[in-house]
Every structure is written in structure tokens, then in C-alpha cells.
Amino acid sequence: MTPDQTAGKAAASDQVAPDPPATAPATVTTKAGTRHAWQLSSRSLAVAGVALLIAVVGLFPLVFTNPTVTNIGVITLIFVAVASAWNTFSGFSGYLSLGHAVFYGTGAYFLAVAARDWNLNGAAVFWLLPLAGVVTAVVAVPVGLVALRVRRQTFVVVTIAYFFIAQLSASNLTVTGGSSGLLLPVPNWAPETFNNPFYYVAMILAAGTVALSVLIRRSVFGLQLRAIRDDEDRAAGLGVRAMPVKLSALVLSAFITGMAGALWVYFIGQAVPQFVFDPLFDLAVVLMAFFGGLGTVAGPVLGALILEPTQFYLNLQYTNNYESEILFGALFLVVILFLPRGVLPTAGEWVTSGRIRRLRDGWLTRRARRTANRPAPPATGNLS
Amino acid sequence: MASEISQAIAAGILGGGVYALMAAGLTLIFGVLDIINVAQGIFVVLGAYLSYVLSVHLHLDLLLGLLITVPAMFVIGVVIYWLFIRPLRGAERTSMTLLACFAVALIIEGVLYREFGSNYVSLNAWYTTGSVHLFDFYLADIYLIGFGLAVVAMAALYLILYRTKFGRAVRATMQNQVAARLIGIDVTRVSAVTFGIGTAVTAIGGMVYGAISGGFTPNSGYDLISRLLAIVILAGLGSIGGALVAAIFMTTAEALVDVWQPSWAVVVFYLAIVIILTFRPAGLFGHRAVRAQ
Amino acid sequence: MTGTLRVDGVSKSFGGLQALADCSLTASAGRITGLIGPNGSGKTTLFNAITGYERIDAGQVYLDEQRITGASPQRVFALGVGRTFQLTRIFPRLTVLENMLVPANRGRPARERREHAMDLLAFTGIAGHAGALAGTLSYGQRKLLELAYVLVADPAVVLLDEPAGGVNPSLIHHIADRIRELNSAGRTFLIVEHNMEFVMGLCHQVTVLDSGTVVASGPPEVIRADPRVLDAYLGTETAND
Numbered sequence: 077m078t079p080d081q082t083a084g085k086a087a088a089s090d091q092v093a094p095d096p097p098a099t100a101p102a103t104v105t106t107k108a109g110t111r112h113a114w115q116l117s118s119r120s121l122a123v124a125g126v127a128l129l130i131a132v133v134g135l136f137p138l139v140f141t142n143p144t145v146t147n148i149g150v151i152t153l154i155f156v157a158v159a160s161a162w163n164t165f166s167g168f169s170g171y172l173s174l175g176h177a178v179f180y181g182t183g184a185y186f187l188a189v190a191a192r193d194w195n196l197n198g199a200a201v202f203w204l205l206p207l208a209g210v211v212t213a214v215v216a217v218p219v220g221l222v223a224l225r226v227r228r229q230t231f232v233v234v235t236i237a238y239f240f241i242a243q244l245s246a247s248n249l250t251v252t253g254g255s256s257g258l259l260l261p262v263p264n265w266a267p268e269t270f271n272n273p274f275y276y277v278a279m280i281l282a283a284g285t286v287a288l289s290v291l292i293r294r295s296v297f298g299l300q301l302r303a304i305r306d307d308e309d310r311a312a313g314l315g316v317r318a319m320p321v322k323l324s325a326l327v328l329s330a331f332i333t334g335m336a337g338a339l340w341v342y343f344i345g346q347a348v349p350q351f352v353f354d355p356l357f358d359l360a361v362v363l364m365a366f367f368g369g370l371g372t373v374a375g376p377v378l379g380a381l382i383l384e385p386t387q388f389y390l391n392l393q394y395t396n397n398y399e400s401e402i403l404f405g406a407l408f409l410v411v412i413l414f415l416p417r418g419v420l421p422t423a424g425e426w427v428t429s430g431r432i433r434r435l436r437d438g439w440l441t442r443r444a445r446r447t448a449n450r451p452a453p454p455a456t457g458n459l460s
Numbered sequence: 461m462a463s464e465i466s467q468a469i470a471a472g473i474l475g476g477g478v479y480a481l482m483a484a485g486l487t488l489i490f491g492v493l494d495i496i497n498v499a500q501g502i503f504v505v506l507g508a509y510l511s512y513v514l515s516v517h518l519h520l521d522l523l524l525g526l527l528i529t530v531p532a533m534f535v536i537g538v539v540i541y542w543l544f545i546r547p548l549r550g551a552e553r554t555s556m557t558l559l560a561c562f563a564v565a566l567i568i569e570g571v572l573y574r575e576f577g578s579n580y581v582s583l584n585a586w587y588t589t590g591s592v593h594l595f596d597f598y599l600a601d602i603y604l605i606g607f608g609l610a611v612v613a614m615a616a617l618y619l620i621l622y623r624t625k626f627g628r629a630v631r632a633t634m635q636n637q638v639a640a641r642l643i644g645i646d647v648t649r650v651s652a653v654t655f656g657i658g659t660a661v662t663a664i665g666g667m668v669y670g671a672i673s674g675g676f677t678p679n680s681g682y683d684l685i686s687r688l689l690a691i692v693i694l695a696g697l698g699s700i701g702g703a704l705v706a707a708i709f710m711t712t713a714e715a716l717v718d719v720w721q722p723s724w725a726v727v728v729f730y731l732a733i734v735i736i737l738t739f740r741p742a743g744l745f746g747h748r749a750v751r752a753q
Numbered sequence: 754m755t756g757t758l759r760v761d762g763v764s765k766s767f768g769g770l771q772a773l774a775d776c777s778l779t780a781s782a783g784r785i786t787g788l789i790g791p792n793g794s795g796k797t798t799l800f801n802a803i804t805g806y807e808r809i810d811a812g813q814v815y816l817d818e819q820r821i822t823g824a825s826p827q828r829v830f831a832l833g834v835g836r837t838f839q840l841t842r843i844f845p846r847l848t849v850l851e852n853m854l855v856p857a858n859r860g861r862p863a864r865e866r867r868e869h870a871m872d873l874l875a876f877t878g879i880a881g882h883a884g885a886l887a888g889t890l891s892y893g894q895r896k897l898l899e900l901a902y903v904l905v906a907d908p909a910v911v912l913l914d915e916p917a918g919g920v921n922p923s924l925i926h927h928i929a930d931r932i933r934e935l936n937s938a939g940r941t942f943l944i945v946e947h948n949m950e951f952v953m954g955l956c957h958q959v960t961v962l963d964s965g966t967v968v969a970s971g972p973p974e975v976i977r978a979d980p981r982v983l984d985a986y987l988g989t990e991t992a993n994d
């Protein structure tokens with residue numbers, strides 16, 4: 077017998093893998109390599125979907141001109157970028173960072189200080205964004221070199237520690253304006269369309285972040301990150317240089333988060349420590365990524381698009397802070413307990429298992445019809 | 461100046477004892493369940509509020525009130541474990557439990573806000589205002605009482621862990637969960653009770669904290685959890701004795717820095733973590749491998 | 754592609770437990786060397802020591818007479834030593850093909866890497882599962898995957914930790930055949946196994962480990978009859994009764 081058949085027969089009667097497995101999709105081998113059957117048609121759907129999404133997002137402020145609405149739009153898009161950036165590091169590597177607010181705040185404060193010291197206003201300030209990103213990325217290097225040497229749970233705690241250091245430093249240092257913070261220059265644009273420039277910059281940032289996330293996911297770099305997530309020591313034993321890989325991902329994530337923070341602080345006009353370094357910020361980002369699907373590319377986007385406007389709505393309904401906290405916590409628990417893999421992967425699994433079941437049922441039906449019409453053939457093992 | 465320093469050191473050591481107790485709860489939970497209970501800070505605040513309610517509304521003495529709050533917090537801990545932590549499984553289990561603890565903390569904080577608002581409250585009894593004259597400074601009675609309570613509680617913990625059958629089961633589970641299961645230990649039950657114990661100690665910590673701190677609100681949880689985490693990380697996850705040393709070191713260092721530059725005192729905590737971890741990723745006393753994934 | 758692995762006087766203790774005591778053995782170039790011994794004799798510890806997962810207290814490890822003692826797992830891998838684990842360690846959330854693409858591959862271009870990966874998968878017989886998540890593979894399939902991805906970087910020396918453990922008989926033959934085929938191309942093998950039939954039928958040389966030291970070494974037929982070997986196995990059993 078050929079090796080394939082032998083392995084197939086033997087494998088079919090082997091003991092089942094210990095972990096509860098996800099259903100294995102039917103596979104097709106094409107010139108590009110083996111692909112899941114459903115991925116081929118889903119791909120064209122996905123491309124069409126993305127194009128549609130971009131069109132909708134782009135036309136949004138022109139259709140809904142109410143500044144309150146576009147306000148929500150700006151913040152939501154900023155969170156799309158942040159959630160996606162966070163996921164690109166934490167979702168892929170498995171190192172959950174609860175201190176990304178540090179990067180957010182670094183970018184924010186840099187912009188505030190730079191805009192004040194270099195006397196900039198209006199659209200010119202937007203050019204500071206990439207610079208804010210670079211500064212944040214540079215800060216991320218020593219942060220990561222220390223934090224990434226420890227095991228995962230300790231890592232989370234270290235990021236929390238960094239968060240508090242940043243918050244307290246910002247409250248105490250004079251360059252950051254102490255606890256009263258800094259004011260940013262207000263561009264004198266027309267009030268009705270004031271939000272629009274911010275909106276489009278946020279859109280570009282969000283789109284760029286998602287594109288970067290896709291690129292990383294498909295690259296060898298992304299593969300190494302995900303291998304680190306599954307079994308870091310094993311990956312190291314296979315030649316993956318864990319520290320450079322993790323650090324690079326962190327720096328990239330920080331770069332984007334810094335830009336997002338800078339944009340946000342310019343938008344709201346002031347940099348105050350307890351708002352810039354808000355413990356709920358990281359929680360919100362993590363919830364978005366989890367909700368949509370940790371480690372997937374579209375997950376955090378979906379999470380941000382759904383949860384951020386929801387949060388706004390809740391804040392409007394419940395003027396008291398505590399109600400939103402309770403709801404937030406409860407929502408988190410619900411997501412963790414019932415949708416542990418997030419909306420997208422769970423939905424994806426329903427679709428996939430549905431298809432597999434249909435394929436298999438169809439095959440069984442056809443086989444039953446064939447055997448009904450002739451004597452039973454000798455029993456053969458079912459090759460997997 | 462010298463008297464200020466002596467006072468700071470004394471207060472630091474005694475205060476450290478209480479923090480050590482709460483940190484011990486955290487370490488215990490980590491050792492057995494392999495999770496970092498980030499809700500420990502808000503549990504302390506909850507314990508403080510419980511003592512507050514008993515003291516103000518039922519006119520129950522604070523120390524006597526502990527007889528109620530400690531079992532109450534134990535039950536709360538077990539329930540939280542059973543409902544929100546036990547069901548979590550899968551590859552991301554440790555991350556998810558961490559986030560679940562965060563979520564629980566948020567909910568508790570929200571509920572406390574709802575019930576008590578954001579005004580500062582504090583715990584008072586006839587013994588919280590007195591102080592003792594030592595050498596050339598005064599030391600508040602409550603510090604001594606708190607330290608005494610902490611010592612008693614930690615002794616009780618020690619007895620439970622090392623002198624009871626249950627304690628043996630806990631230690632076995634800490635070392636090797638699979639092996640523990642194989643010899644018939646009901647790991648789920650052990651986990652539930654351990655979580656309950658880890659929470660119950662916060663009742664004591666809460667009462668002392670409420671009396672010492674001079675005022676607390678639901679928001680105080682953040683400050684507390686950051687200190688507790690700092691202590692546990694500094695000590696090295698899994699080392700209770702180390703937690704004691706680290707706690708005393710931290711609170712004393714903070715008290716000393718406070719003498720010179722009050723607003724930077726808290727930063728000491730976090731900088732210490734970063735510095736220590738740079739050179740010893742497993743913490744000062746940690747004995748688990750840096751990455752035992 | 755071949756190489757000689759030599760372990761010289763290696764000792765390692767864990768607290769009070771002496772796992773390896775002055776252990777010396779050689780896996781000669783182009784040969785299949787079996788490593789057998791009762792449970793707890795230190796076989797996996799030796800593997801860990803060689804591949805950098807464990808620091809040793811004394812002794813040296815040589816690859817082609819070049820000292821590799823204490824090198825990190827990445828470095829050992831880069832030098833051409835591949836290693837599998839007793840309890841299969843694969844990347845469950847990556848697909849089988851992606852698992853194959855994780856090992857560092859000496860600068861091959863992407864398409865070549867995929868083709869090479871698929872070739873190795875076909876060689877071990879699980880090519881049909883390339884698109885499935887590795888976590889869904891059965892135990893035997895995982896062993897095959899481990900064998901496949903350890904070969905990605907063309908290692909000169911391959912350390913296999915219980916390749917036949919817990920696997921059904923026809924698959925064992927399949928694995929043995931694959932090893933022979935790889936060995937005929939010159940690859941050196943050092944195999945830890947409990948399955949005597951497997952070891953005796955496959956290996957050119959067999960080394961016996963007991964309580965952290967080598968008690969016997971030689972061709973299979975000689976080892977089989979060596980009273981010290983029987984003593985090591987049976988002696989340990991009576992001690993545990």
C-alpha cells in the first residue's frame with residue numbers, strides 16, 4: 077500500500093486527539109496550495125464586502141451630517157484602529173497587554189506638547205501624527221525589552237504596572253501640565269463640518285491598520301507570532317527568534333496606537349491624565365477584540381464597530397457612571413462565558429460545520445442510493 | 461526628622477503586614493488556580509464597605525463584625541469562582557480568567573458606586589483614634605491592631621496549609637494539578653475553597669484598610685490592586701513567604717519616600733517592579749521557570 | 754547531510770535527584786542509534802540537555818567535535834540538530850501546512866518552502882491534511898507531523914523521543930520505514946524508545962541507560978543478550994515492588 081493509504085487507514089483507527097477539536101474543513105488542493113473549499117468563494121465575497129464597507133464608511137459623514145453622529149464616527153474609527161493594532165500584537169502573540177493606554181497616552185501627550193511648543197494649528201497638526209507614532213514606537217522598545225522577558229501572566233501585570241507609572245508621571249510632571257493637563261489648539265473650521273477632517277484622517281488610520289494586520293497575518297512574521305502563541309518554547313526550538321519577533325510586533329502596535337492617541341487628543345482638545353490614561357480604555361479595547369474574535373483580522377474591527385457606538389448610546393441613556401460600568405462588566409462576562417472565541421470565529425464555525433454536515437449528508441445519501449441498487453460491497457475502512 | 465523616619469519605618473512594617481495578608485490571598489489563588497485575581501483590590505474595598513455597613517447601620521463593633529464579614533466574603537468568593545471562573549476552558553483559559561476577574565471587579569465597583577456613591581467614608585471605632593507613644597513618635601493603635609490581625613490570619617493560613625488534610629490537597633494541587641487529580645483530589649472543590657479563602661482574607665484586610673486609610677471610595681480598588689500586584693510580582697508568583705517580605709519592603713520604602721516627596725511615593729511601587737523584573741524575571745523569590753508555558 | 758553527536762561525561766541533578774550521572778555516548782554519523790532504559794533512567798533529560806532545554810551541571814556535548822554544550826534551542830536547531838518530543842508538541846491553532854512553515858528554513862524563497870513542506874508531508878503520509886488545523890489531528894498523525902517539521906531544515910542529526918509510543922502497529926512500520934529511508938540518505942538518528950521490537954529491528958547500535966549512566970552499548974543482538982541490560986530493567990522493577 078502507498079504511504080498515504082497506510083497512514084490514512086492507521087490514522088482512522090488511532091485514538092482521538094485529547095483536546096476538543098474545531099471541525100476540519102474539507103480541503104482542496106490547487107496550484108496555490110491547499111485551500112479550504114469554502115475559502116475560495118468566500119474570498120471574492122470578502123473582497124466585495126470590504127469594498128462596500130469602505131464606500132459606506134467614506135460616504136457616512138456626507139449623508140449623516142449631524143455633528144453628534146460624526147463625533148461618534150470619529151471615535152469609533154479611532155477605536156477600530158486601536159483595537160486592530162492591539163490585536164496585531166496581543167491577539168497574534170497571545171501576550172495580553174492591559175497597558176496599551178501607555179502608548180495611546182504617549183502619542184497624545186507628544187502631540188499636545190509639540191503643537192504647543194511648535195505653535196501649530198489646523199491641518200498642519202495632522203502632520204505630527206506619524207511623528208507621534210514614531211516617538212511612541214521608540215518608547216515601546218525599552219518597555220518591551222523588559223516586559224517580554226517574563227511569562228504571560230506576569231506580562232499582563234507588568235503592563236498594568238507600566239500603565240500606573242505613566243498615569244502617575246503624567247499627573248506629576250510639569251512638562252505634561254500636571255494633573256490639570258494641557259490644552260490643544262483648536263482649529264477654526266466651520267462648526268457644521270468640524271468633525272470631517274478628523275473623520276477622514278481616522279478612516280485612513282483605521283484602513284491602514286487593518287491592511288497592516290492582514291499583511292502580517294499572511295506573512296511568515298505573523299506565522300511565527302502565532303506559533304509563539306501556541307508554544308513559544310517549541311517555536312524557539314525550531315529556530316524562531318522569539319524576542320525580536322515579539323518586540324517588533326509590540327513596536328508596530330505601539331506606533332499605531334500612538335498615532336491614534338495623538339489624533340484623539342487633538343480631536344477632544346485637551347490632554348488630562350485621568351482621561352488619557354483611563355483604566356477602562358484598555359478594557360474596552362480588549363473587549364472589542366475578544367467580542368469580534370481574538371486573533372482574527374476582522375474581529376477587532378467588528379468589535380469596535382459594534383461596541384463603541386453601543387458604549388456611546390449607553391452613556392447617553394445612563395448618565396451615571398456606575399450603570400455603564402456594571403453593564404460593561406456584565407457584557408464582558410457574557411462574551412467570555414458564552415462566546416469565548418468571539419462572534420466571528422463562532423459564526424464561522426457554525427457556517428463551516430453546517431457546510432460539512434451538508435456535504436457529508438449528501439454523500440451518504442448518494443451512497444445509500446447506490447448500495448440499494450446492488451449487492452453490498454465488501455466493507456472498507458473510511459479514509460479520513 | 462529622625463522621628464519621622466522612625467515613624468515611617470514602623471508604620472511601613474506594620475502596614476506591610478496587612479498588605480502581606482491580602483497579597484498572600486492573591487498568591488494562594490495564583491498557586492492553586494494559576495490565575496491572577498485582579499479583583500482582589502475591589503474585594504478589599506468590598507470588605508471595607510461590609511464592615512462599614514455593619515458598623516454604622518447595625519452598630520456592630522468592627523472586630524466583631526469580622527466574624528460576619530469573613531465568612532460572607534468567603535461565600536462570595538466561592539460563588540464568583542463557581543459562576544464565572546470554573547466554566548472557562550480552552551487554550552486561552554488563563555487570559556480569559558484574568559479578564560473575567562477584571563469584569564467582576566468592574567461590576568462590583570459599579571454596584572458599590574450605586575449603593576454608596578463616591579463620597580469618602582471611613583471606618584471608626586473607639587480604638588481607631590487612639591495612638592501609642594513609642595520612642596519619640598506616635599503610632600496609631602490601629603496599625604498595631606491591624607498587624608496583630610494579619611499575624612493571626614497568616615498563622616491560621618499556615619496551619620490550614622500545613623496541618624490539615626485539606627491543606628495537603630491544596631499544596632498538592634499547587635505542585636501538579638494532573639497528579640493531584642490522579643490521586644483522587646477533587647481539584648474543583650479545592651479551587652473553589654482556595655478562591656474563597658483568598659477572598660476571605662480581604663475581609664480582614666478591608667477592615668484594617670478602611671480604618672487606616674482615612675477614607676475610601678469604590679475607586680480605591682485601583683490603588684489597592686496595583687500595590688498588591690506589585691508586591692506579588694516583586695516576590696515572585698507563588699511564594700507566600702516572599703510576599704510577606706516584599707510587602708513590608710514596599711510599604712516601608714513608600715513610607716520613607718513619602719517623607720521626602722509625597723506625590724512620587726506611589727511611583728516607587730511600580731518602578732520597583734520594572735527594575736526587579738529586568739534582572740530577575742521570575743521575581744525575587746519566584747521559583748517557577750521564566751516561561752513554563 | 755550527516756553528523757556525529759557525542760555526549761561526554763554529562764551530569765545533571767534536579768535538587769536531590771541525580772537524573773544524569775557522568776553519561777557518555779556517541780551517535781555515529783549516518784547510523785541509527787537506539788537509546789533504551791527503564792523509566793526514569795534519564796533519557797528525556799539527556800535529550801533536553803543536548804538540545805538546550807536544560808542546563809547541565811557537568812560534561813560536554815559535541816556535534817562533529819564542535820562543542821555545543823549549553824547552546825540555546827535555537828542555536829542547536831540552527832546547527833543541524835532536530836528533535837521531537839515524547840508528548841507531541843505541535844502548534845494546534847495553525848494548519849498542518851503552517852506548522853511546516855514555522856521552522857527557520859535557511860533562506861529559501863516562499864514557493865520553494867511550501868513545496869518542500871508539501872513534499873515532506875507527502876513523505877510522512879499526511880499531505881491530505883495540509884489544510885486542517887493541527888489540533889484536529891489524531892495522535893498518530895501528530896507524530897507524523899512532528900517528524901515532518903523537524904526535517905524542514907534538513908538536520909544532520911535527528912533526535913526522536915519515543916516515535917512509536919502509543920501508536921498502532923501498522924503505523925509503527927510506516928514510521929520505521931521512513932526513518933530507514935532518511936537514514937539511507939546519511940542522516941544520523943538517536944532514538945529513545947521502549948518498543949524493543951522497533952528498536953532492535955531498526956537500530957544499528959543500541960545504548961542502554963540506567964539511573965543516568967550508560968550501562969551497555971553495542972549492536973542490537975549483543976545488547977539483547979547482555980545480562981546487565983536485563984538487570985537494569987528487571988532490577989528496577991523488583992526495587993519498585
